[in-house]
Amino acid sequence: MRQPVSKKSNGKAGFRFSGTGVLYAMALPGILFFFIFSYLPMFGVVIAFKDYNFADGIFGSPWTGFNNFEFFFTSPDLFRVTYNTLFLNALFIGCGTFVAVLTAILLSEIRSRIGARIFQTFIFFPYFISWIVVSLFLGTFLATEKGIINQLLVEFGLSRVEFMNRPGLWPAILVLVYLWKTTGYGVVIYLAAIAGINPEYYEAARIDGANRLQQIMRILLPQLRPTILVLLILAVGRIFYGDFGMIYALVGDNGQLYPTTDVIDTYVFRSMRTLGDMGMTSAVGLYQSLMGLLMVVAANWLSKKLSDENKGVLY
Amino acid sequence: MIEHKTAGYRLFQAFNYLFFVLLGLICLIPFLIVLGSSFESESVLRERGFSLVPSHFTLLSYRTVFELNTITQSFLVSAAVTVIGTFAALLVTGLLAYPLTQKEMKLRGLILGYVLVTMLFSGGLVPWYILITKYLHLQDTLWVMIVPYLVNPFNLFVLKSFFETLPKEIIESARIDGAGHLRIFLGIVVPLSTPGLATIGLFYALTYWNDWWLSLNFIQSDRLMPVQLLLKKMISNLTFISSQVDTSHFIQVPSNGVQMATTIVSIGPIFLVYPYIQKYFVKGLTIGSVKG
Numbered sequence: 001m002r003q004p005v006s007k008k009s010n011g012k013a014g015f016r017f018s019g020t021g022v023l024y025a026m027a028l029p030g031i032l033f034f035f036i037f038s039y040l041p042m043f044g045v046v047i048a049f050k051d052y053n054f055a056d057g058i059f060g061s062p063w064t065g066f067n068n069f070e071f072f073f074t075s076p077d078l079f080r081v082t083y084n085t086l087f088l089n090a091l092f093i094g095c096g097t098f099v100a101v102l103t104a105i106l107l108s109e110i111r112s113r114i115g116a117r118i119f120q121t122f123i124f125f126p127y128f129i130s131w132i133v134v135s136l137f138l139g140t141f142l143a144t145e146k147g148i149i150n151q152l153l154v155e156f157g158l159s160r161v162e163f164m165n166r167p168g169l170w171p172a173i174l175v176l177v178y179l180w181k182t183t184g185y186g187v188v189i190y191l192a193a194i195a196g197i198n199p200e201y202y203e204a205a206r207i208d209g210a211n212r213l214q215q216i217m218r219i220l221l222p223q224l225r226p227t228i229l230v231l232l233i234l235a236v237g238r239i240f241y242g243d244f245g246m247i248y249a250l251v252g253d254n255g256q257l258y259p260t261t262d263v264i265d266t267y268v269f270r271s272m273r274t275l276g277d278m279g280m281t282s283a284v285g286l287y288q289s290l291m292g293l294l295m296v297v298a299a300n301w302l303s304k305k306l307s308d309e310n311k312g313v314l315y
Numbered sequence: 316m317i318e319h320k321t322a323g324y325r326l327f328q329a330f331n332y333l334f335f336v337l338l339g340l341i342c343l344i345p346f347l348i349v350l351g352s353s354f355e356s357e358s359v360l361r362e363r364g365f366s367l368v369p370s371h372f373t374l375l376s377y378r379t380v381f382e383l384n385t386i387t388q389s390f391l392v393s394a395a396v397t398v399i400g401t402f403a404a405l406l407v408t409g410l411l412a413y414p415l416t417q418k419e420m421k422l423r424g425l426i427l428g429y430v431l432v433t434m435l436f437s438g439g440l441v442p443w444y445i446l447i448t449k450y451l452h453l454q455d456t457l458w459v460m461i462v463p464y465l466v467n468p469f470n471l472f473v474l475k476s477f478f479e480t481l482p483k484e485i486i487e488s489a490r491i492d493g494a495g496h497l498r499i500f501l502g503i504v505v506p507l508s509t510p511g512l513a514t515i516g517l518f519y520a521l522t523y524w525n526d527w528w529l530s531l532n533f534i535q536s537d538r539l540m541p542v543q544l545l546l547k548k549m550i551s552n553l554t555f556i557s558s559q560v561d562t563s564h565f566i567q568v569p570s571n572g573v574q575m576a577t578t579i580v581s582i583g584p585i586f587l588v589y590p591y592i593q594k595y596f597v598k599g600l601t602i603g604s605v606k607g
Contacts, residue, residue, distance in 0.1 A: 020421075022496045023414035027426060030411025033466050036451075037443070038433035044442020057449060058442075103338070106331055115332070121593055122339035125346075128585050130525035132543045136550055136578050137345035140352065146364025148348065180342065185600070192601040212324060245528060252551055268440050278441050285439025293436050315431065 048286045052278035068283035077267065085242045085263040091171060092178050092243075093235045097228060099179050100186025105216060107187060108194045120191070124184035131249035134181060138250060142173070167260040170251070174261065177250065186231075193227040194220060226307075233303045233313045237296040240288055244269060264288050346582070353377070353575035360571040376572030377580075385537060386545065386577060392457070393524060393541040393581075400461040400523040405516050407465045412474040413500050434468050444532060459533040460541060464522055470515045473602050477511030478504060514599035517592050524585070542581045549574045 044058060051064040072078055103123070110116040126134070141148045142163040150160045163169060201219045210218065242263025251261045264284065272281040300312035348365050356371035363370075380386050414420045415427060437443075453459040481504065489499050505512065527543035534540060540548075549570075 019495075020419050023417055023420045024422075026410040026497065026500065027414045027420075029407045030466050030471075031426065031429070033407060034430060034433050036446075037463055038437065040446055041438030041442035042436065044438045044446065047441055047445070052445075054449065058445065106334065109328070109331055110335065111328075115335075119335040119339055121590065122342050124593060124596075125589065126342055128521060128525075128589060129346075129582060130527065130543050132527055132546045132550070133578055133582060134345075136546065136574065137349060139550065140345065140348050140365040143364070146360070148365055151364055184342070188597050188600050192597075211321075249527075249547070265440075272441055272444065278445070282439060282441040285441055289437055289439055296435050314435075 045282065045286050045289070047278055047282040050279055052282070064279065068279040069287070071280050072284050072287070080259070081262055081264045081267045084260065085265075086239060088171060088174060088242065088247075088261075088263060089235075089239045091175050093232065093239070095175050095179060096182060096186060097232060097235075100183050101190055101224065101228060103183055104187045104190035104194060105220065107191060108220075109212075120184070120187065123187055126181045127185045129181070131181075131245045134177060134246075135249040135252075138173075138177060164254060165256040167257045170257055170260050174247070174250065178246070189231070190224065190227065193224055197223045229303065229306060230313050233299045236302075237299040237314070238292070239295055240292040241265065349575050349578050353572060353579050355572065355575075357569040357572050360569075360575075373572075376569050376576035379569055379573050380576045380580060383573075385540075386542075386573075388538065389540050389542040389545040390580070392460075392539055393543070395457060396460045396541060397520050397523040399457075400464065401516050401520045403461060404465050404467075404470075404519040404523075405512060408467070408471050408474055408515065408519075409505070409512065410500070411466060412471055412478055413504055414496075415475050416478045417496070430468050430471065447533060454533040455535050455539060457539065460526070460529045460539075461523070463529060464519070464526070467519070467522070470518055473599055474508075474511060474515050476602050477508055477514075481507055510595070510598070514595040517595050518599060521585070542577070546574070546577060546581065549577065 047058060047061075048068055049063060049065060050058070050061045051067070052058070052061045056062075107116055107119060107123075110119060129137075139147070142150075144150060144160055144162050144164065147163075149163075153160060161169075163173070197220065201223070202215055205215050205219055242265040244263075244265040247261055247263055247266050248269065251257050251266070265288075268281055268284050268288070271277055271284070275281075296314065300314045303314075304312040344367075348367055351367045351369050352360060352365045353376050354372050354374070355366060355369040356373045356375070359366075359369075359371050411426075415423050417423070420426075447459060447463070448454045453462065485503060485507075486499055489503060494502070525543060527541065527547055530539075530541050530544040531547070534544065
């Protein structure tokens with residue numbers, strides 16, 4: 001490895017390219033990336049206050065004050081998509097955390113290491129599948145004529161369920177699909193936290209006569225609390241962002257399901273692509289971003305309150 | 316570990332194994348149904364629906380998949396996006412992560428904050444969409460499916476933590492010997508970080524292979540349609556396949572079967588490498604969650 005670089009060759013430009021300057025040069029592509037794809041669109045929020053048309057672009061389109069906001073804020077859509085986003089995300093966060101923690105604890109009780117690894121391999125697999133493929137999987141279960149569930153219902157002499165026009169069933173369906181796809185991810189994280197618990201704690205508890213359940217309740221869960229809190233707080237910080245990839249793949253353009261499944265992100269996508277009203281859509285996006293920011297700040301404040309150090313999860 | 320010999324605990328163990336066998340099956344069954352259906356004849360699929368075990372075994376769906384130009388082209392597009400994207404993203408992310416670990420970089424706190432802000436606030440879909448279409452003119456190019464995902468902040472932080480675990484002495488002694496940072500990065504840091512780079516590379520590869528958000532927004536021409544978007548089109552429009560086929564060859568175009576077969580082929584690469592790469596993902600997630 002040691003090859004002395006003898007010549008100080010890079011002194012030409014009056015700036016040593018072998019020194020700190022090269023560090024900045026290395027970082028430059030990444031810095032530019034964030035500038036172009038994150039910071040420039042931030043300035044683009046002015047579109048929310050403009051009557052945007054494609055020909056005039058961002059700078060040429062006329063200002064329109066708060067008109068774009070008025071339209072969205074006076075329409076019933078505001079409440080519906082906000083409610084769906086928060087309600088579905090709350091379900092995902094609550095059920096997801098509970099099931100992942102429970103599964104991780106149960107998996108840590110599997111004593112054969114090979115067995116535990118095989119089980120984890122199976123549970124983690126759905127995480128690697130795209131939502132589009134998941135939607136096809138879901139279709140094989142829910143299709144009215146050919147779906148597995150309806151085949152079974154008919155087999156047992158029951159009548160078919162037309163899942164595609166039963167919006168009331170969809171929060172439950174979405175939660176089940178969400179659990180199917182993401183539980184493995186949570187299990188991996190919680191299992192790592194469980195593995196990190198000092199075995200002496202268990203040993204001490206056992207000597208004091210604690211059984212396995214008591215050890216789980218008194219040692220494992222309290223030790224897991226910080227990890228659970230961090231993940232919960234990060235999730236709460238993103239509660240205003242619906243999972244577009246999931247919802248649009250599973251529900252698509254099936255308008256009958258909008259009452260219970262339309263979230264801010266699908267609404268924004270639709271109003272941009274089908275209505276083409278950039279100003280109004282941008283106003284909805286700004287509303288989402290600001291509420292999202294508020295949630296992140298609140299979540300971080302909460303994590304600061306809950307932690308011993310004077311530092312939140314994020315900053 | 317600790318021995319528990321009570322009858323109650325043994326009963327629990329038995330149920331626990333049973334529970335995980337069932338859970339494993341639930342995770343695998345949708346895949347098996349699609350696999351079974353992909354070998355089923357089209358007429359059975361239409362009349363009786365999906366099934367685990369095909370009653371009329373046929374390879375017609377797969378033959379159609381490999382003979383249809385639209386589909387093979389889609390696989391090529393996805394493969395190109397995944398390979399180029401993964402390497403480009405690794406390069407840009409690595410080049411940004413390394414300076415952030417160097418103390419002599421005075422502004423590294425500022426740059427970290429600069430990245431963190433992008434995780435807290437975004438301009439939303441519309442400005443981003445207008446930027447890419449009207450000002451960067453990237454729509455309907457291969458690059459539009461690659462460039463917007465070049466640096467993922469989460470991956471950046473994971474890679475940064477990986478670099479921080481390398482022994483500082485090696486880098487310092489190379490500095491004393493007069494080696495520049497770029498040389499240290501390529502000659503020392505990269506070779507020593509192959510597990511970390513592999514982990515992040517796999518995260519990126521999975522993102523690129525499974526993505527359809529970018530193509531949904533920016534790809535119009537069939538020539539550039541990645542396989543996920545193709546599947547999306549097939550699912551929402553069953554006649555899409557028949558429109559791509561010279562129907563005179565078929566008594567019945569195997570639209571349902573082709574859907575199933577394309578799905579299987581699209582998961583194929585993941586399924587084949589999954590058992591070997593899983594540990595890298597576990598490692599990446601574990602580091603990421605510890606570091607936040």
